[in-house]
Every structure is written in C-alpha cells, then in structure tokens.
Amino acid sequence: MLRCSQPLTGPNRKRCREDEMLLGTVLDEGERGFVIDTRSAQVAKQARMTGGGTEPKSSYPQWKRLHRPLERGRLLQESFIKLVEACNDTSVNMDRWLSRLESSRWLSHVKAALSTACLAAQCMDREEASVLVHGAEGTDTTLLVTALAQVILDPSCRTLVGFQGLLEREWIQAGHPFHLRCSHSAYSHARLKQEAPLFLLFLDCVWQLSRQFPFSLEFGERLLLTLFDNAYASAYGTFLCNNEKERRVGESTHSLWAWLNEPGEKKKYLNPLYSPNPLVIWPSVEPQSIQLWQGLFLRWIRSSQHLDEAWAEIQCIVEGH
Amino acid sequence: VENVRLLDRLSSRKATLGTLYLTATHVIFVENGSEARKETWVLHSQISSIEKQATTATGCPLLIRCKNFQVIQLVIPQERDCHDIYISLIRLARPVKYEELYCFSFNPKLDKEEREQGWKLVDLTEEYNRMGVPNNSWQISDVNRDYGVCDSYPTEVYVPRSATAHIIVGSSKFRSRRRFPALSYYCKDNNASICRSSQPLSGFSARCLEDEQMLQAIRKANPGSDFLYVVDTRPKLNAMANRAAGKGYENEDNYSNIKFQFIGIENIHVMRNSLQKMLEVCELKSPSMSDFLWGLENSGWLKHIKAIMDAGIFIAKAVAEEGVSVLVHCSDGWDRTAQVCSVASLLLDPYYRTMKGFMVLIEKDWVSFGHKFNHRYGNLDGDPKEISPVIDQFIECVWQLMEQFPCAFEFNERFLIHIQHHIYSCQFGNFLCNSQKERRELKIQERTYSLWAHLWKNRADYLNPLYRPDHSQTRGTLWPQMAPCNFLYKFWSGMYNRFEKGLHPRQSVTDYLMAVKEETQQLEEELEVLRERLANLQKSQLNDYKVKSKQQDRSKQLGLSTSDNSLANTPQEYSNDLKSFPSRSPSQGDEEDSALILTQDNLKSSDPDLSATSDQESGVEDLSCRSPSCLPSEDSGKDSDEAVFLAV
Numbered sequence: 001m002l003r004c005s006q007p008l009t010g011p012n013r014k015r016c017r018e019d020e021m022l023l024g025t026v027l028d029e030g031e032r033g034f035v036i037d038t039r040s041a042q043v044a045k046q047a048r049m050t051g052g053g054t055e056p057k058s059s060y061p062q063w064k065r066l067h068r069p070l071e072r073g074r075l076l077q078e079s080f081i082k083l084v085e086a087c088n089d090t091s092v093n094m095d096r097w098l099s100r101l102e103s104s105r106w107l108s109h110v111k112a113a114l115s116t117a118c119l120a121a122q123c124m125d126r127e128e129a130s131v132l133v134h135g136a137e138g139t140d141t142t143l144l145v146t147a148l149a150q151v152i153l154d155p156s157c158r159t160l161v162g163f164q165g166l167l168e169r170e171w172i173q174a175g176h177p178f179h180l181r182c183s184h185s186a187y188s189h190a191r192l193k194q195e196a197p198l199f200l201l202f203l204d205c206v207w208q209l210s211r212q213f214p215f216s217l218e219f220g221e222r223l224l225l226t227l228f229d230n231a232y233a234s235a236y237g238t239f240l241c242n243n244e245k246e247r248r249v250g251e252s253t254h255s256l257w258a259w260l261n262e263p264g265e266k267k268k269y270l271n272p273l274y275s276p277n278p279l280v281i282w283p284s285v286e287p288q289s290i291q292l293w294q295g296l297f298l299r300w301i302r303s304s305q306h307l308d309e310a311w312a313e314i315q316c317i318v319e320g321h
Numbered sequence: 322v323e324n325v326r327l328l329d330r331l332s333s334r335k336a337t338l339g340t341l342y343l344t345a346t347h348v349i350f351v352e353n354g355s356e357a358r359k360e361t362w363v364l365h366s367q368i369s370s371i372e373k374q375a376t377t378a379t380g381c382p383l384l385i386r387c388k389n390f391q392v393i394q395l396v397i398p399q400e401r402d403c404h405d406i407y408i409s410l411i412r413l414a415r416p417v418k419y420e421e422l423y424c425f426s427f428n429p430k431l432d433k434e435e436r437e438q439g440w441k442l443v444d445l446t447e448e449y450n451r452m453g454v455p456n457n458s459w460q461i462s463d464v465n466r467d468y469g470v471c472d473s474y475p476t477e478v479y480v481p482r483s484a485t486a487h488i489i490v491g492s493s494k495f496r497s498r499r500r501f502p503a504l505s506y507y508c509k510d511n512n513a514s515i516c517r518s519s520q521p522l523s524g525f526s527a528r529c530l531e532d533e534q535m536l537q538a539i540r541k542a543n544p545g546s547d548f549l550y551v552v553d554t555r556p557k558l559n560a561m562a563n564r565a566a567g568k569g570y571e572n573e574d575n576y577s578n579i580k581f582q583f584i585g586i587e588n589i590h591v592m593r594n595s596l597q598k599m600l601e602v603c604e605l606k607s608p609s610m611s612d613f614l615w616g617l618e619n620s621g622w623l624k625h626i627k628a629i630m631d632a633g634i635f636i637a638k639a640v641a642e643e644g645v646s647v648l649v650h651c652s653d654g655w656d657r658t659a660q661v662c663s664v665a666s667l668l669l670d671p672y673y674r675t676m677k678g679f680m681v682l683i684e685k686d687w688v689s690f691g692h693k694f695n696h697r698y699g700n701l702d703g704d705p706k707e708i709s710p711v712i713d714q715f716i717e718c719v720w721q722l723m724e725q726f727p728c729a730f731e732f733n734e735r736f737l738i739h740i741q742h743h744i745y746s747c748q749f750g751n752f753l754c755n756s757q758k759e760r761r762e763l764k765i766q767e768r769t770y771s772l773w774a775h776l777w778k779n780r781a782d783y784l785n786p787l788y789r790p791d792h793s794q795t796r797g798t799l800w801p802q803m804a805p806c807n808f809l810y811k812f813w814s815g816m817y818n819r820f821e822k823g824l825h826p827r828q829s830v831t832d833y834l835m836a837v838k839e840e841t842q843q844l845e846e847e848l849e850v851l852r853e854r855l856a857n858l859q860k861s862q863l864n865d866y867k868v869k870s871k872q873q874d875r876s877k878q879l880g881l882s883t884s885d886n887s888l889a890n891t892p893q894e895y896s897n898d899l900k901s902f903p904s905r906s907p908s909q910g911d912e913e914d915s916a917l918i919l920t921q922d923n924l925k926s927s928d929p930d931l932s933a934t935s936d937q938e939s940g941v942e943d944l945s946c947r948s949p950s951c952l953p954s955e956d957s958g959k960d961s962d963e964a965v966f967l968a969v
Contacts, residue, residue: 115895
C-alpha cells in the first residue's frame with residue numbers, strides 16, 4: 001500500500017516520466033493495481049483547473065482508479081460541531097434525536113471511512129493487488145484510509161506498541177497537520193480556519209472496530225480517548241506542529257509514548273479481553289453496526305460509572321483466571 | 322420440493338441449493354451436498370406473513386417473514402410448486418384449534434412428574450409471600466375463585482384488607498372488562514404499593530361508591546402517604562375520547578386524595594404500525610446511514626420504548642422516593658398497564674433482575690393478570706387488528722436497561738431473545754390463550770410443558786458473567802439517567818437483525834467470560850482437592866513417595882486458538898468495482914461464517930438458530946447436544962497421568 005498526494009496533471013494533462021516509472025516499479029508485468037482517490041470523480045477532475053488532477057489511464061495503464069469521496073476540511077468540522085451540539089442539547093426530545101444525529105452526518109462519515117479502508121484492505125488481501133491512496137494533499141483522508149486499512153489487515157498494528165507505531169508512521173511522520181487541524185475544539189466559537197477532525201474520525205473508526213472485534217485489539221477505549229485529548233491539548237510534544245520539519249522542537253518536549261508506555265500507565269490502556277488474532281478483521285459497515293461513540297461524545301453528559309464498573313468486573317474475571 | 326434456493330439476505334449473490342420440506346409443525350430447508358447438511362427449521366407458529374413475489378428467470382421467489390424477525394427468502398423453481406407451498410403455509414401458519422399447535426405434540430421425553438415439577442417452578446403465592454403479603458394491610462381475596470367477577474383475572478387476587486367482597490364486586494362493575502384494582506407489587510420497606518386495573522366506566526359524570534371506596538382502601542393500606550397516584554398510561558386525548566363511549570378516567574373531585582397523571586403511551590395499533598415501519602427499515606438493501614436513521618426515527622419505535630420506560634421510572638420513583646402508592650391503568654389494563662407495572666417492578670426490586678425473579682415477573686404481571694397472548698401474538702388465526710408487539714416492547718425495555726447497567730442483571734441478552742422466541746413459538750404452554758381461565762379449561766399444564774423449566778435447565782447459557790449479587794448495581798433500585806437520555810436508547814440489532822450473522826460481533830464476550838469464570842472455578846476446586854490430598858499424604862508420612870509434579874500451562878487451556886480458521890470472517894460487499902477481478906479466495910474460510918465463539922468446544926449454545934438440527938425446535942430434545950463445560954481435548958492425556966497420581 002502506498003500513499004501520496006494528487007498528481008499535478010493540470011488543465012493541459014501534463015505527464016511525468018519519473019512518476020510513471022516509480023509507480024511502474026511497484027507492479028510486475030501484467031499485474032494490476034488500484035488507485036483509491038478519496039475525492040469524487042468530479043472533484044478530482046475539477047482539481048485540474050487549479051493544477052492538480054488524477055492519473056490518466058493512458059499513462060498509468062496498469063492502475064485502475066477508484067473514487068471514494070471522503071469528507072474533509074470545513075464540512076467535516078461542521079459535522080463534528082453539529083454532532084456535539086446535538087449531544088449537548090437538552091431540549092431535543094426523542095422525536096427528533098435521531099434526525100439531529102443524522103443531520104450531523106457524522107456516522108455517515110464513519111461508515112464511508114470504514115468502507116473505504118475495507119476496500120483498500122480487500123484489494124490487498126483478496127485481490128492481492130497493490131494499492132495507491134491519495135486525495136488532494138495526501139495529509140488528511142489519505143492517512144485516514146492507509147492507517148485504518150492497516151489496523152484491519154495487520155495484527156501487529158492492533159497491539160499497543162504496534163498501534164503507537166502506526167500513529168507515528170501514518171499520522172505524525174506522514175505529516176498530518178495536527179496544529180492546523182486540532183487548534184480549536186468543537187465547542188469553540190472562533191472562526192474556523194483549517195480545523196478538521198480527521199484524526200478523531202480515525203479514532204472513532206478504530207473504536208467501531210474494537211466494538212465489533214472485542215478480542216482483537218490490545219488496547220481499549222481509554223487509549224483512544226487519551227489520544228483524542230492529546231491531539232488537541234497536550235503536555236507532550238508528540239502531536240505538536242504540522243510535520244517533522246516543524247517538530248524539530250522535539251528536543252525541548254517530552255514524548256507522549258514514553259509516558260504511555262510506563263508500566264504503571266500502560267496497564268490502564270490494555271484491553272483485558274485481548275487475544276492475538278492473526279486474521280484480517282472485516283467490519284460490518286451496515287448502519288446497525290455503526291454506533292455513536294458514547295464514551296467520547298457523551299463523555300461529560302452521561303455517567304460512565306456503570307460501564308466502568310462493568311469493565312472492572314471483566315478485568316476481575318480475567319485476572320482471577 | 323427439490324432444487325429450492327435459499328437466498329442470503331445481505332449478499333444476494335450467496336444462495337444455497339437444497340430441498341424444502343413441509344411438516345405438520347415446521348418448514349425445513351436442508352442444504353444439498355455439504356457434509357454438514359445445514360438445516361434451517363421454522364415453526365409454523367413463527368410465521369408472520371408469506372409473500373409470493375413476481376416470477377423471474379431463476380424461479381418463483383417466496384418470502385417468509387417470522388415473528389422472531391427471521392426473514393427467509395426462497396426461490397422455488399416451478400411456479401406450480403411455489404403456489405402449492407404458498408397455499409399450504411398460509412393454512413399451516415393460521416391454526417384454528419389450539420390442538421394444532423406444536424406444544425401439544427412437542428415431546429422432550431420427560432415423565433409426568435418432571436412435567437408437573439416444571440410447572441411448579443414458578444409459584445406466585447410464594448412470590449407474594451416474598452413481597453410480604455398477605456399482612457395487616459393486604460389479604461388474598463377469593464371473590465374471583467370461579468372467575469365469576471372477572472374472567473380475565475386470576476382466581477387469587479391481593480386486595481387491601483378493608484376492601485370487602487362487596488366493594489370489590491361493586492368496583493369491578495365500574496371498570497372496563499370488570500378488571501378491578503388489584504395488587505401488582507408491594508414494597509415492604511415503606512408499605513407503598515403498585516396496583517393495577519382497567520379504566521373506570523365514568524363517562525362524563527358517572528360515579529360508583531364502591532370504586533371510590535376501593536381506591537380509598539388502597540390509599541389507606543399505605544399509612545405513610547396521605548394521597549394515591551392514579552396513573553393513566555394513555556395519551557390524554559385518547560382517554561378523553563373514551564369518555565364519549567361511557568368510559569374514561571378518574572375525576573380528582575370524586576375520588577378523595579388522588580393525584581391524577583397521564584403518561585401518554587400510544588395504543589396497540591400505533592405500536593403495530595411502528596414495528597412494521599421499523600422492520601421495513603431492516604429490510605432495506607444496503608441502506609445509507611441516512612436511510613437507516615431517518616427510517617428508524619420515522620417508525621417512532623425508540624420513542625415508544627422510552628415512553629414505556631419513563632412511565633416505569635415515574636412509578637418507581639413514586640414508590641421508592643416518595644413512598645406513595647400508585648394505581649395504574651390504561652384502557653383494558655392488560656397491555657400498557659402490564660408493561661409499565663413490570664418495568665417499575667424491575668427498577669424497584671433486584672429480585673426481578675435475577676433469572677428466576679424475571680420468570681416470576683412475567684408470570685405475575687403478564688400471564689396471571691390476563692394479558693391476551695393469543696390475540697396479541699396470533700397463536701390462532703384471529704383479528705389482525707389485535708396483533709401488537711406489546712411484550713416485545715417490554716422485553717426491549719429490559720434489554721435497554723441491561724445496556725445501561727451491565728452488572729445489574731443475572732441473565733444475559735440471549736435469555737431475553739429466547740423468551741421472545743418462545744412467546745411466539747407455541748412450543749411450550751405458558752403463553753397460550755388469553756387468560757388463566759382459558760388455560761385451565763384447556764388443561765395446559767397436563768398437556769404441555771413449561772418454558773420456565775426448560776430455560777432453567779439450560780440456565781448456564783443464560784447467565785451474565787458480570788453479575789454479582791453483592792455488586793452496587795444489583796442492590797436496591799435502578800435509576801436510569803433522566804434527561805438528557807435520548808441517546809441511551811439504541812437499536813437492538815441482536816433482536817431485530819438476529820439472524821443476520823454478518824452484522825454481529827463474531828466473538829461473544831458473554832460466552833467467553835462465562836467460560837473463563839467456569840474454568841477459574843474448576844481450577845479452584847481442583848486446587849482445593851489437591852491441597853487436601855497433599856495434606857493427607859503428608860500426614861500419612863509417605864516420605865519416600867515421589868510426588869510427581871505436573872507443570873501445566875493453564876493459560877493455554879482455555880483453547881483461545883485464534884489461529885483457528887473458524888474465527889475467520891468474510892468481508893461484506895464493500896464495493897461493486899471489484900467484480901471485474903475474479904475474487905481469489907484464500908484459505909481464510911470463505912465458507913459459512915457462523916457465529917462461532919472462541920471457546921467453541923466449551924460451550925454449545927442452545928440458541929435455536931445456531932445449531933443445525935436445533936434441539937429446541939426439533940421434536941426430540943437431543944440432550945446429547947448439551948456438552949458439559951469440559952476443557953479442550955488436549956487435556957485428556959494429562960488427565961490419565963493425574964489419575965495415576967491421585968489413585969495412590
């Protein structure tokens with residue numbers, strides 16, 4: 001699986017020999033690959049007008065292009081804000097709750113993200129074909145897809161350490177602009193600039209996986225919540241800045257990973273039900289299978305006491321054994 | 322009929338070929354060829370509707386919808402056969418006599434005494450005693466001993482001591498269907514009670530001295546409060562409309578010291594339609610998130626569930642927090658009243674959250690108080706307008722509570738699903754007819770078996786591993802979070818998509834934890850035995866005896882072999898674009914991804930839809946299917962070594 005940004009085809013359908021060769025080296029003679037473009041075909045085409053574009057079939061004959069539009073940017077942030085507002089609105093009665101939930105479209109975005117990641121995984125695992133993922137910049141929806149696909153495909157990404165490695169690779173080093181994306185929360189009244197909850201969307205999708213495969217992730221919800229918190233406001237430098245270059249401040253901050261992996265801390269994030277599953281985990285993306293991540297969105301609205309007690313009980317049973 | 326195809330609901334490409342059989346009690350589809358010869362059994366009682374669809378090139382599609390939400394899509398090759406099957410099923414699914422029902426032919430191979438014992442498992446007199454009645458304030462009345470006062474009530478009812486037979490009879494004449502106020506739940510901590518009845522025949526201005534005296538008696542039976550709540554679970558408009566028909570509700574001016582309250586739960590017709598709409602959403606092929614959420618909201622189903630729950634909470638609060646007694650009614654006092662009283666009891670009393678207690682609760686508030694099982698769930702062919710998912714809604718309320726309070730219930734989701742299943746299956750005699758009177762006339766207890774005994778026998782399958790009697794969640798009253806709380810109501814896909822395996826987590830956390838607990842217990846017992854033996858050996862001073870110490874890797878015994886291909890699941894159709902590429906199937910088990918559990922050797926679930934020849938649906942109860950919770954076979958070698966060691 002590879003990732004990149006959009007080719008700069010432009011309105012004059014420019015070609016780039018080196019780019020074609022590079023992608024050519026990935027595939028053997030007669031092999032086919034898939035390009036998963038996270039923009040709709042129309043948007044991707046329009047991108048040519050501003051210098052971007054898509055890989056033309058003629059120049060990349062071995063690659064079949066699939067468009068799977070995933071929401072990003074302002075629309076995604078608005079979706080997030082709408083959901084948070086719906087959850088906090090005490091005046092909503094049961095008559096209207098589901099349509100409020102629906103009109104935020106957040107769960108649709110979760111479904112789309114999971115479906116696309118599964119598609120990428122399916123190409124690799126079932127079709128045994130290579131996959132190239134990109135959107136426009138290659139820093140948002142692209143990373144969402146590649147990271148999620150790896151959780152689905154690769155059991156080592158489902159371990160505590162492996163997951164951290166995945167985050168480092170696919171989000172932090174890959175240059176997801178955390179500073180721009182997570183500068184304000186959904187509660188903020190500041191004018192939106194470049195905020196977008198892609199990382200949260202990723203964590204939500206991982207949470208959905210943990211629900212559908214309760215034994216297959218070494219970590220639990222608590223880790224996901226901690227990561228969410230730290231992406232927005234952190235005592236550590238891990239999610240600071242927008243890319244590695246800017247992050248050369250690294251010397252003067254502490255790493256979140258170092259803290260998380262301390263034996264005393266670490267055990268709080270483990271899933272007591274964990275049992276290594278070497279197989280690919282294929283989630284159901286039917287609407288019934290995708291639920292609102294209450295632990296995050298209702299965190300301050302509903303008491304988690306009873307659920308925490310249930311987890312404590314699970315811990316007890318497993319440890320007793 | 323041969324060469325019938327059974328289509329998979331989610332993936333229309335997956336169809337299995339087999340033979341269809343129709344028996345007196347079941348429809349059976351047997352897969353061709355495969356070694357397992359998987360069978361799908363459907364009881365005629367479960368069939369809700371049959372739809373013949375337009376003939377296509379591949380054959381004649383027949384859609385069978387079941388009351389337990391199973392949907393079976395068959396394709397019959399010949400139109401003639403399809404028509405015959407259709408006509409037969411229509412007749413078979415609409416029995417006219419009780420004797421046609423499965424419970425009269427079902428034979429679990431128990432003797433007469435065992436059958437009798439099964440029926441005695443739940444004893445209501447014992448239950449009322451447990452509550453604390455009869456006592457100074459409450460007594461048993463035998464005024465209805467021959468069903469002479471109210472034919473839908475039981476022979477034994479509990480009433481305030483000051484309610485004489487004269488008062489009861491007088492009150493019954495002033496109540497719809499003569500369902501006079503009677504005790505449902507008594508709280509011995511504060512003497513508050515929940516009583517139930519039907520609507521008064523008050524019209525616009527009618528009064529009845531005895532009925533007013535009855536309510537006064539109920540109020541006085543609780544010295545801790547100077548007023549009584551009267552809760553009408555209907556929407557105000559409906560109740561008012563009933564006045565024009567000579568019925569209605571209690572006027573606060575006429576009844577001394579009552580506080581009247583409408584709670585507004587819709588009637589059986591609204592609920593029937595609501596379920597219908599929700600099931601239509603479930604049948605959508607590959608719906609978007611929007612389609613689903615809109616459809617679900619449009620059906621109003623969760624709104625109704627919440628309304629019932631809110632009513633139960635109101636009553637529980639009145640009893641537990643205010644110490645005030647409540648009289649509950651709706652129109653006839655056998656639908657919404659039953660729902661609301663049983664929800665309130667469940668919130669108030671932890672006993673009803675145990676397995677036995679739950680059976681008792683259903684027996685008390687639904688069976689004994691004359692909920693019309695036959696009419697509501699269509700045991701026999703009847704008026705379609707009487708059909709309504711009343712008890713289904715109550716069962717869902719329980720599930721919603723289980724989701725909010727995972728440690729509070731002794732039983733698990735499977736218990737609820739199986740109860741719902743058997744309310745419609747008519748495999749057992751508990752939920753037949755419309756009243757206790759009818760059941761006694763039919764001699765149900767002598768001719769059929771009790772579901773409660775069957776569930777109790779298999780109770781290991783129904784336990785909630787997180788339940789502990791001394792847990793804070795299990796003691797005392799349960800208080801669900803009040804507003805905001807809309808988000809707490811979830812769509813119950815375990816029930817409404819029960820048979821769509823692809824939708825559910827492949828691994829059951831409940832079963833896993835139960836297996837862990839059981840093994841822990843066994844190991845502890847073994848450890849105890851070994852300790853004792855060691856002590857004995859040491860005592861008898863066999864110093865020169867070489868004690869074999871077996872190092873056993875206990876952690877591996879649970880058989881958590883996740884490399885087992887049976888765990889593999891298959892991707893659903895995420896995309897149509899891959900059609901042009903032939904799908905190569907690696908060895909990850911593209912075959913049937915049945916809902917196997919991790920420790921599959923340990924626990925065989927008695928879920929009717931999991932096993933091939935379901936031992937619950939077939940005529941013979943195959944007791945050998947119930948495997949004991951034994952450890953995986955890798956232990957057998959060790960066992961023999963240990964036996965040698967211990968025998969000395």
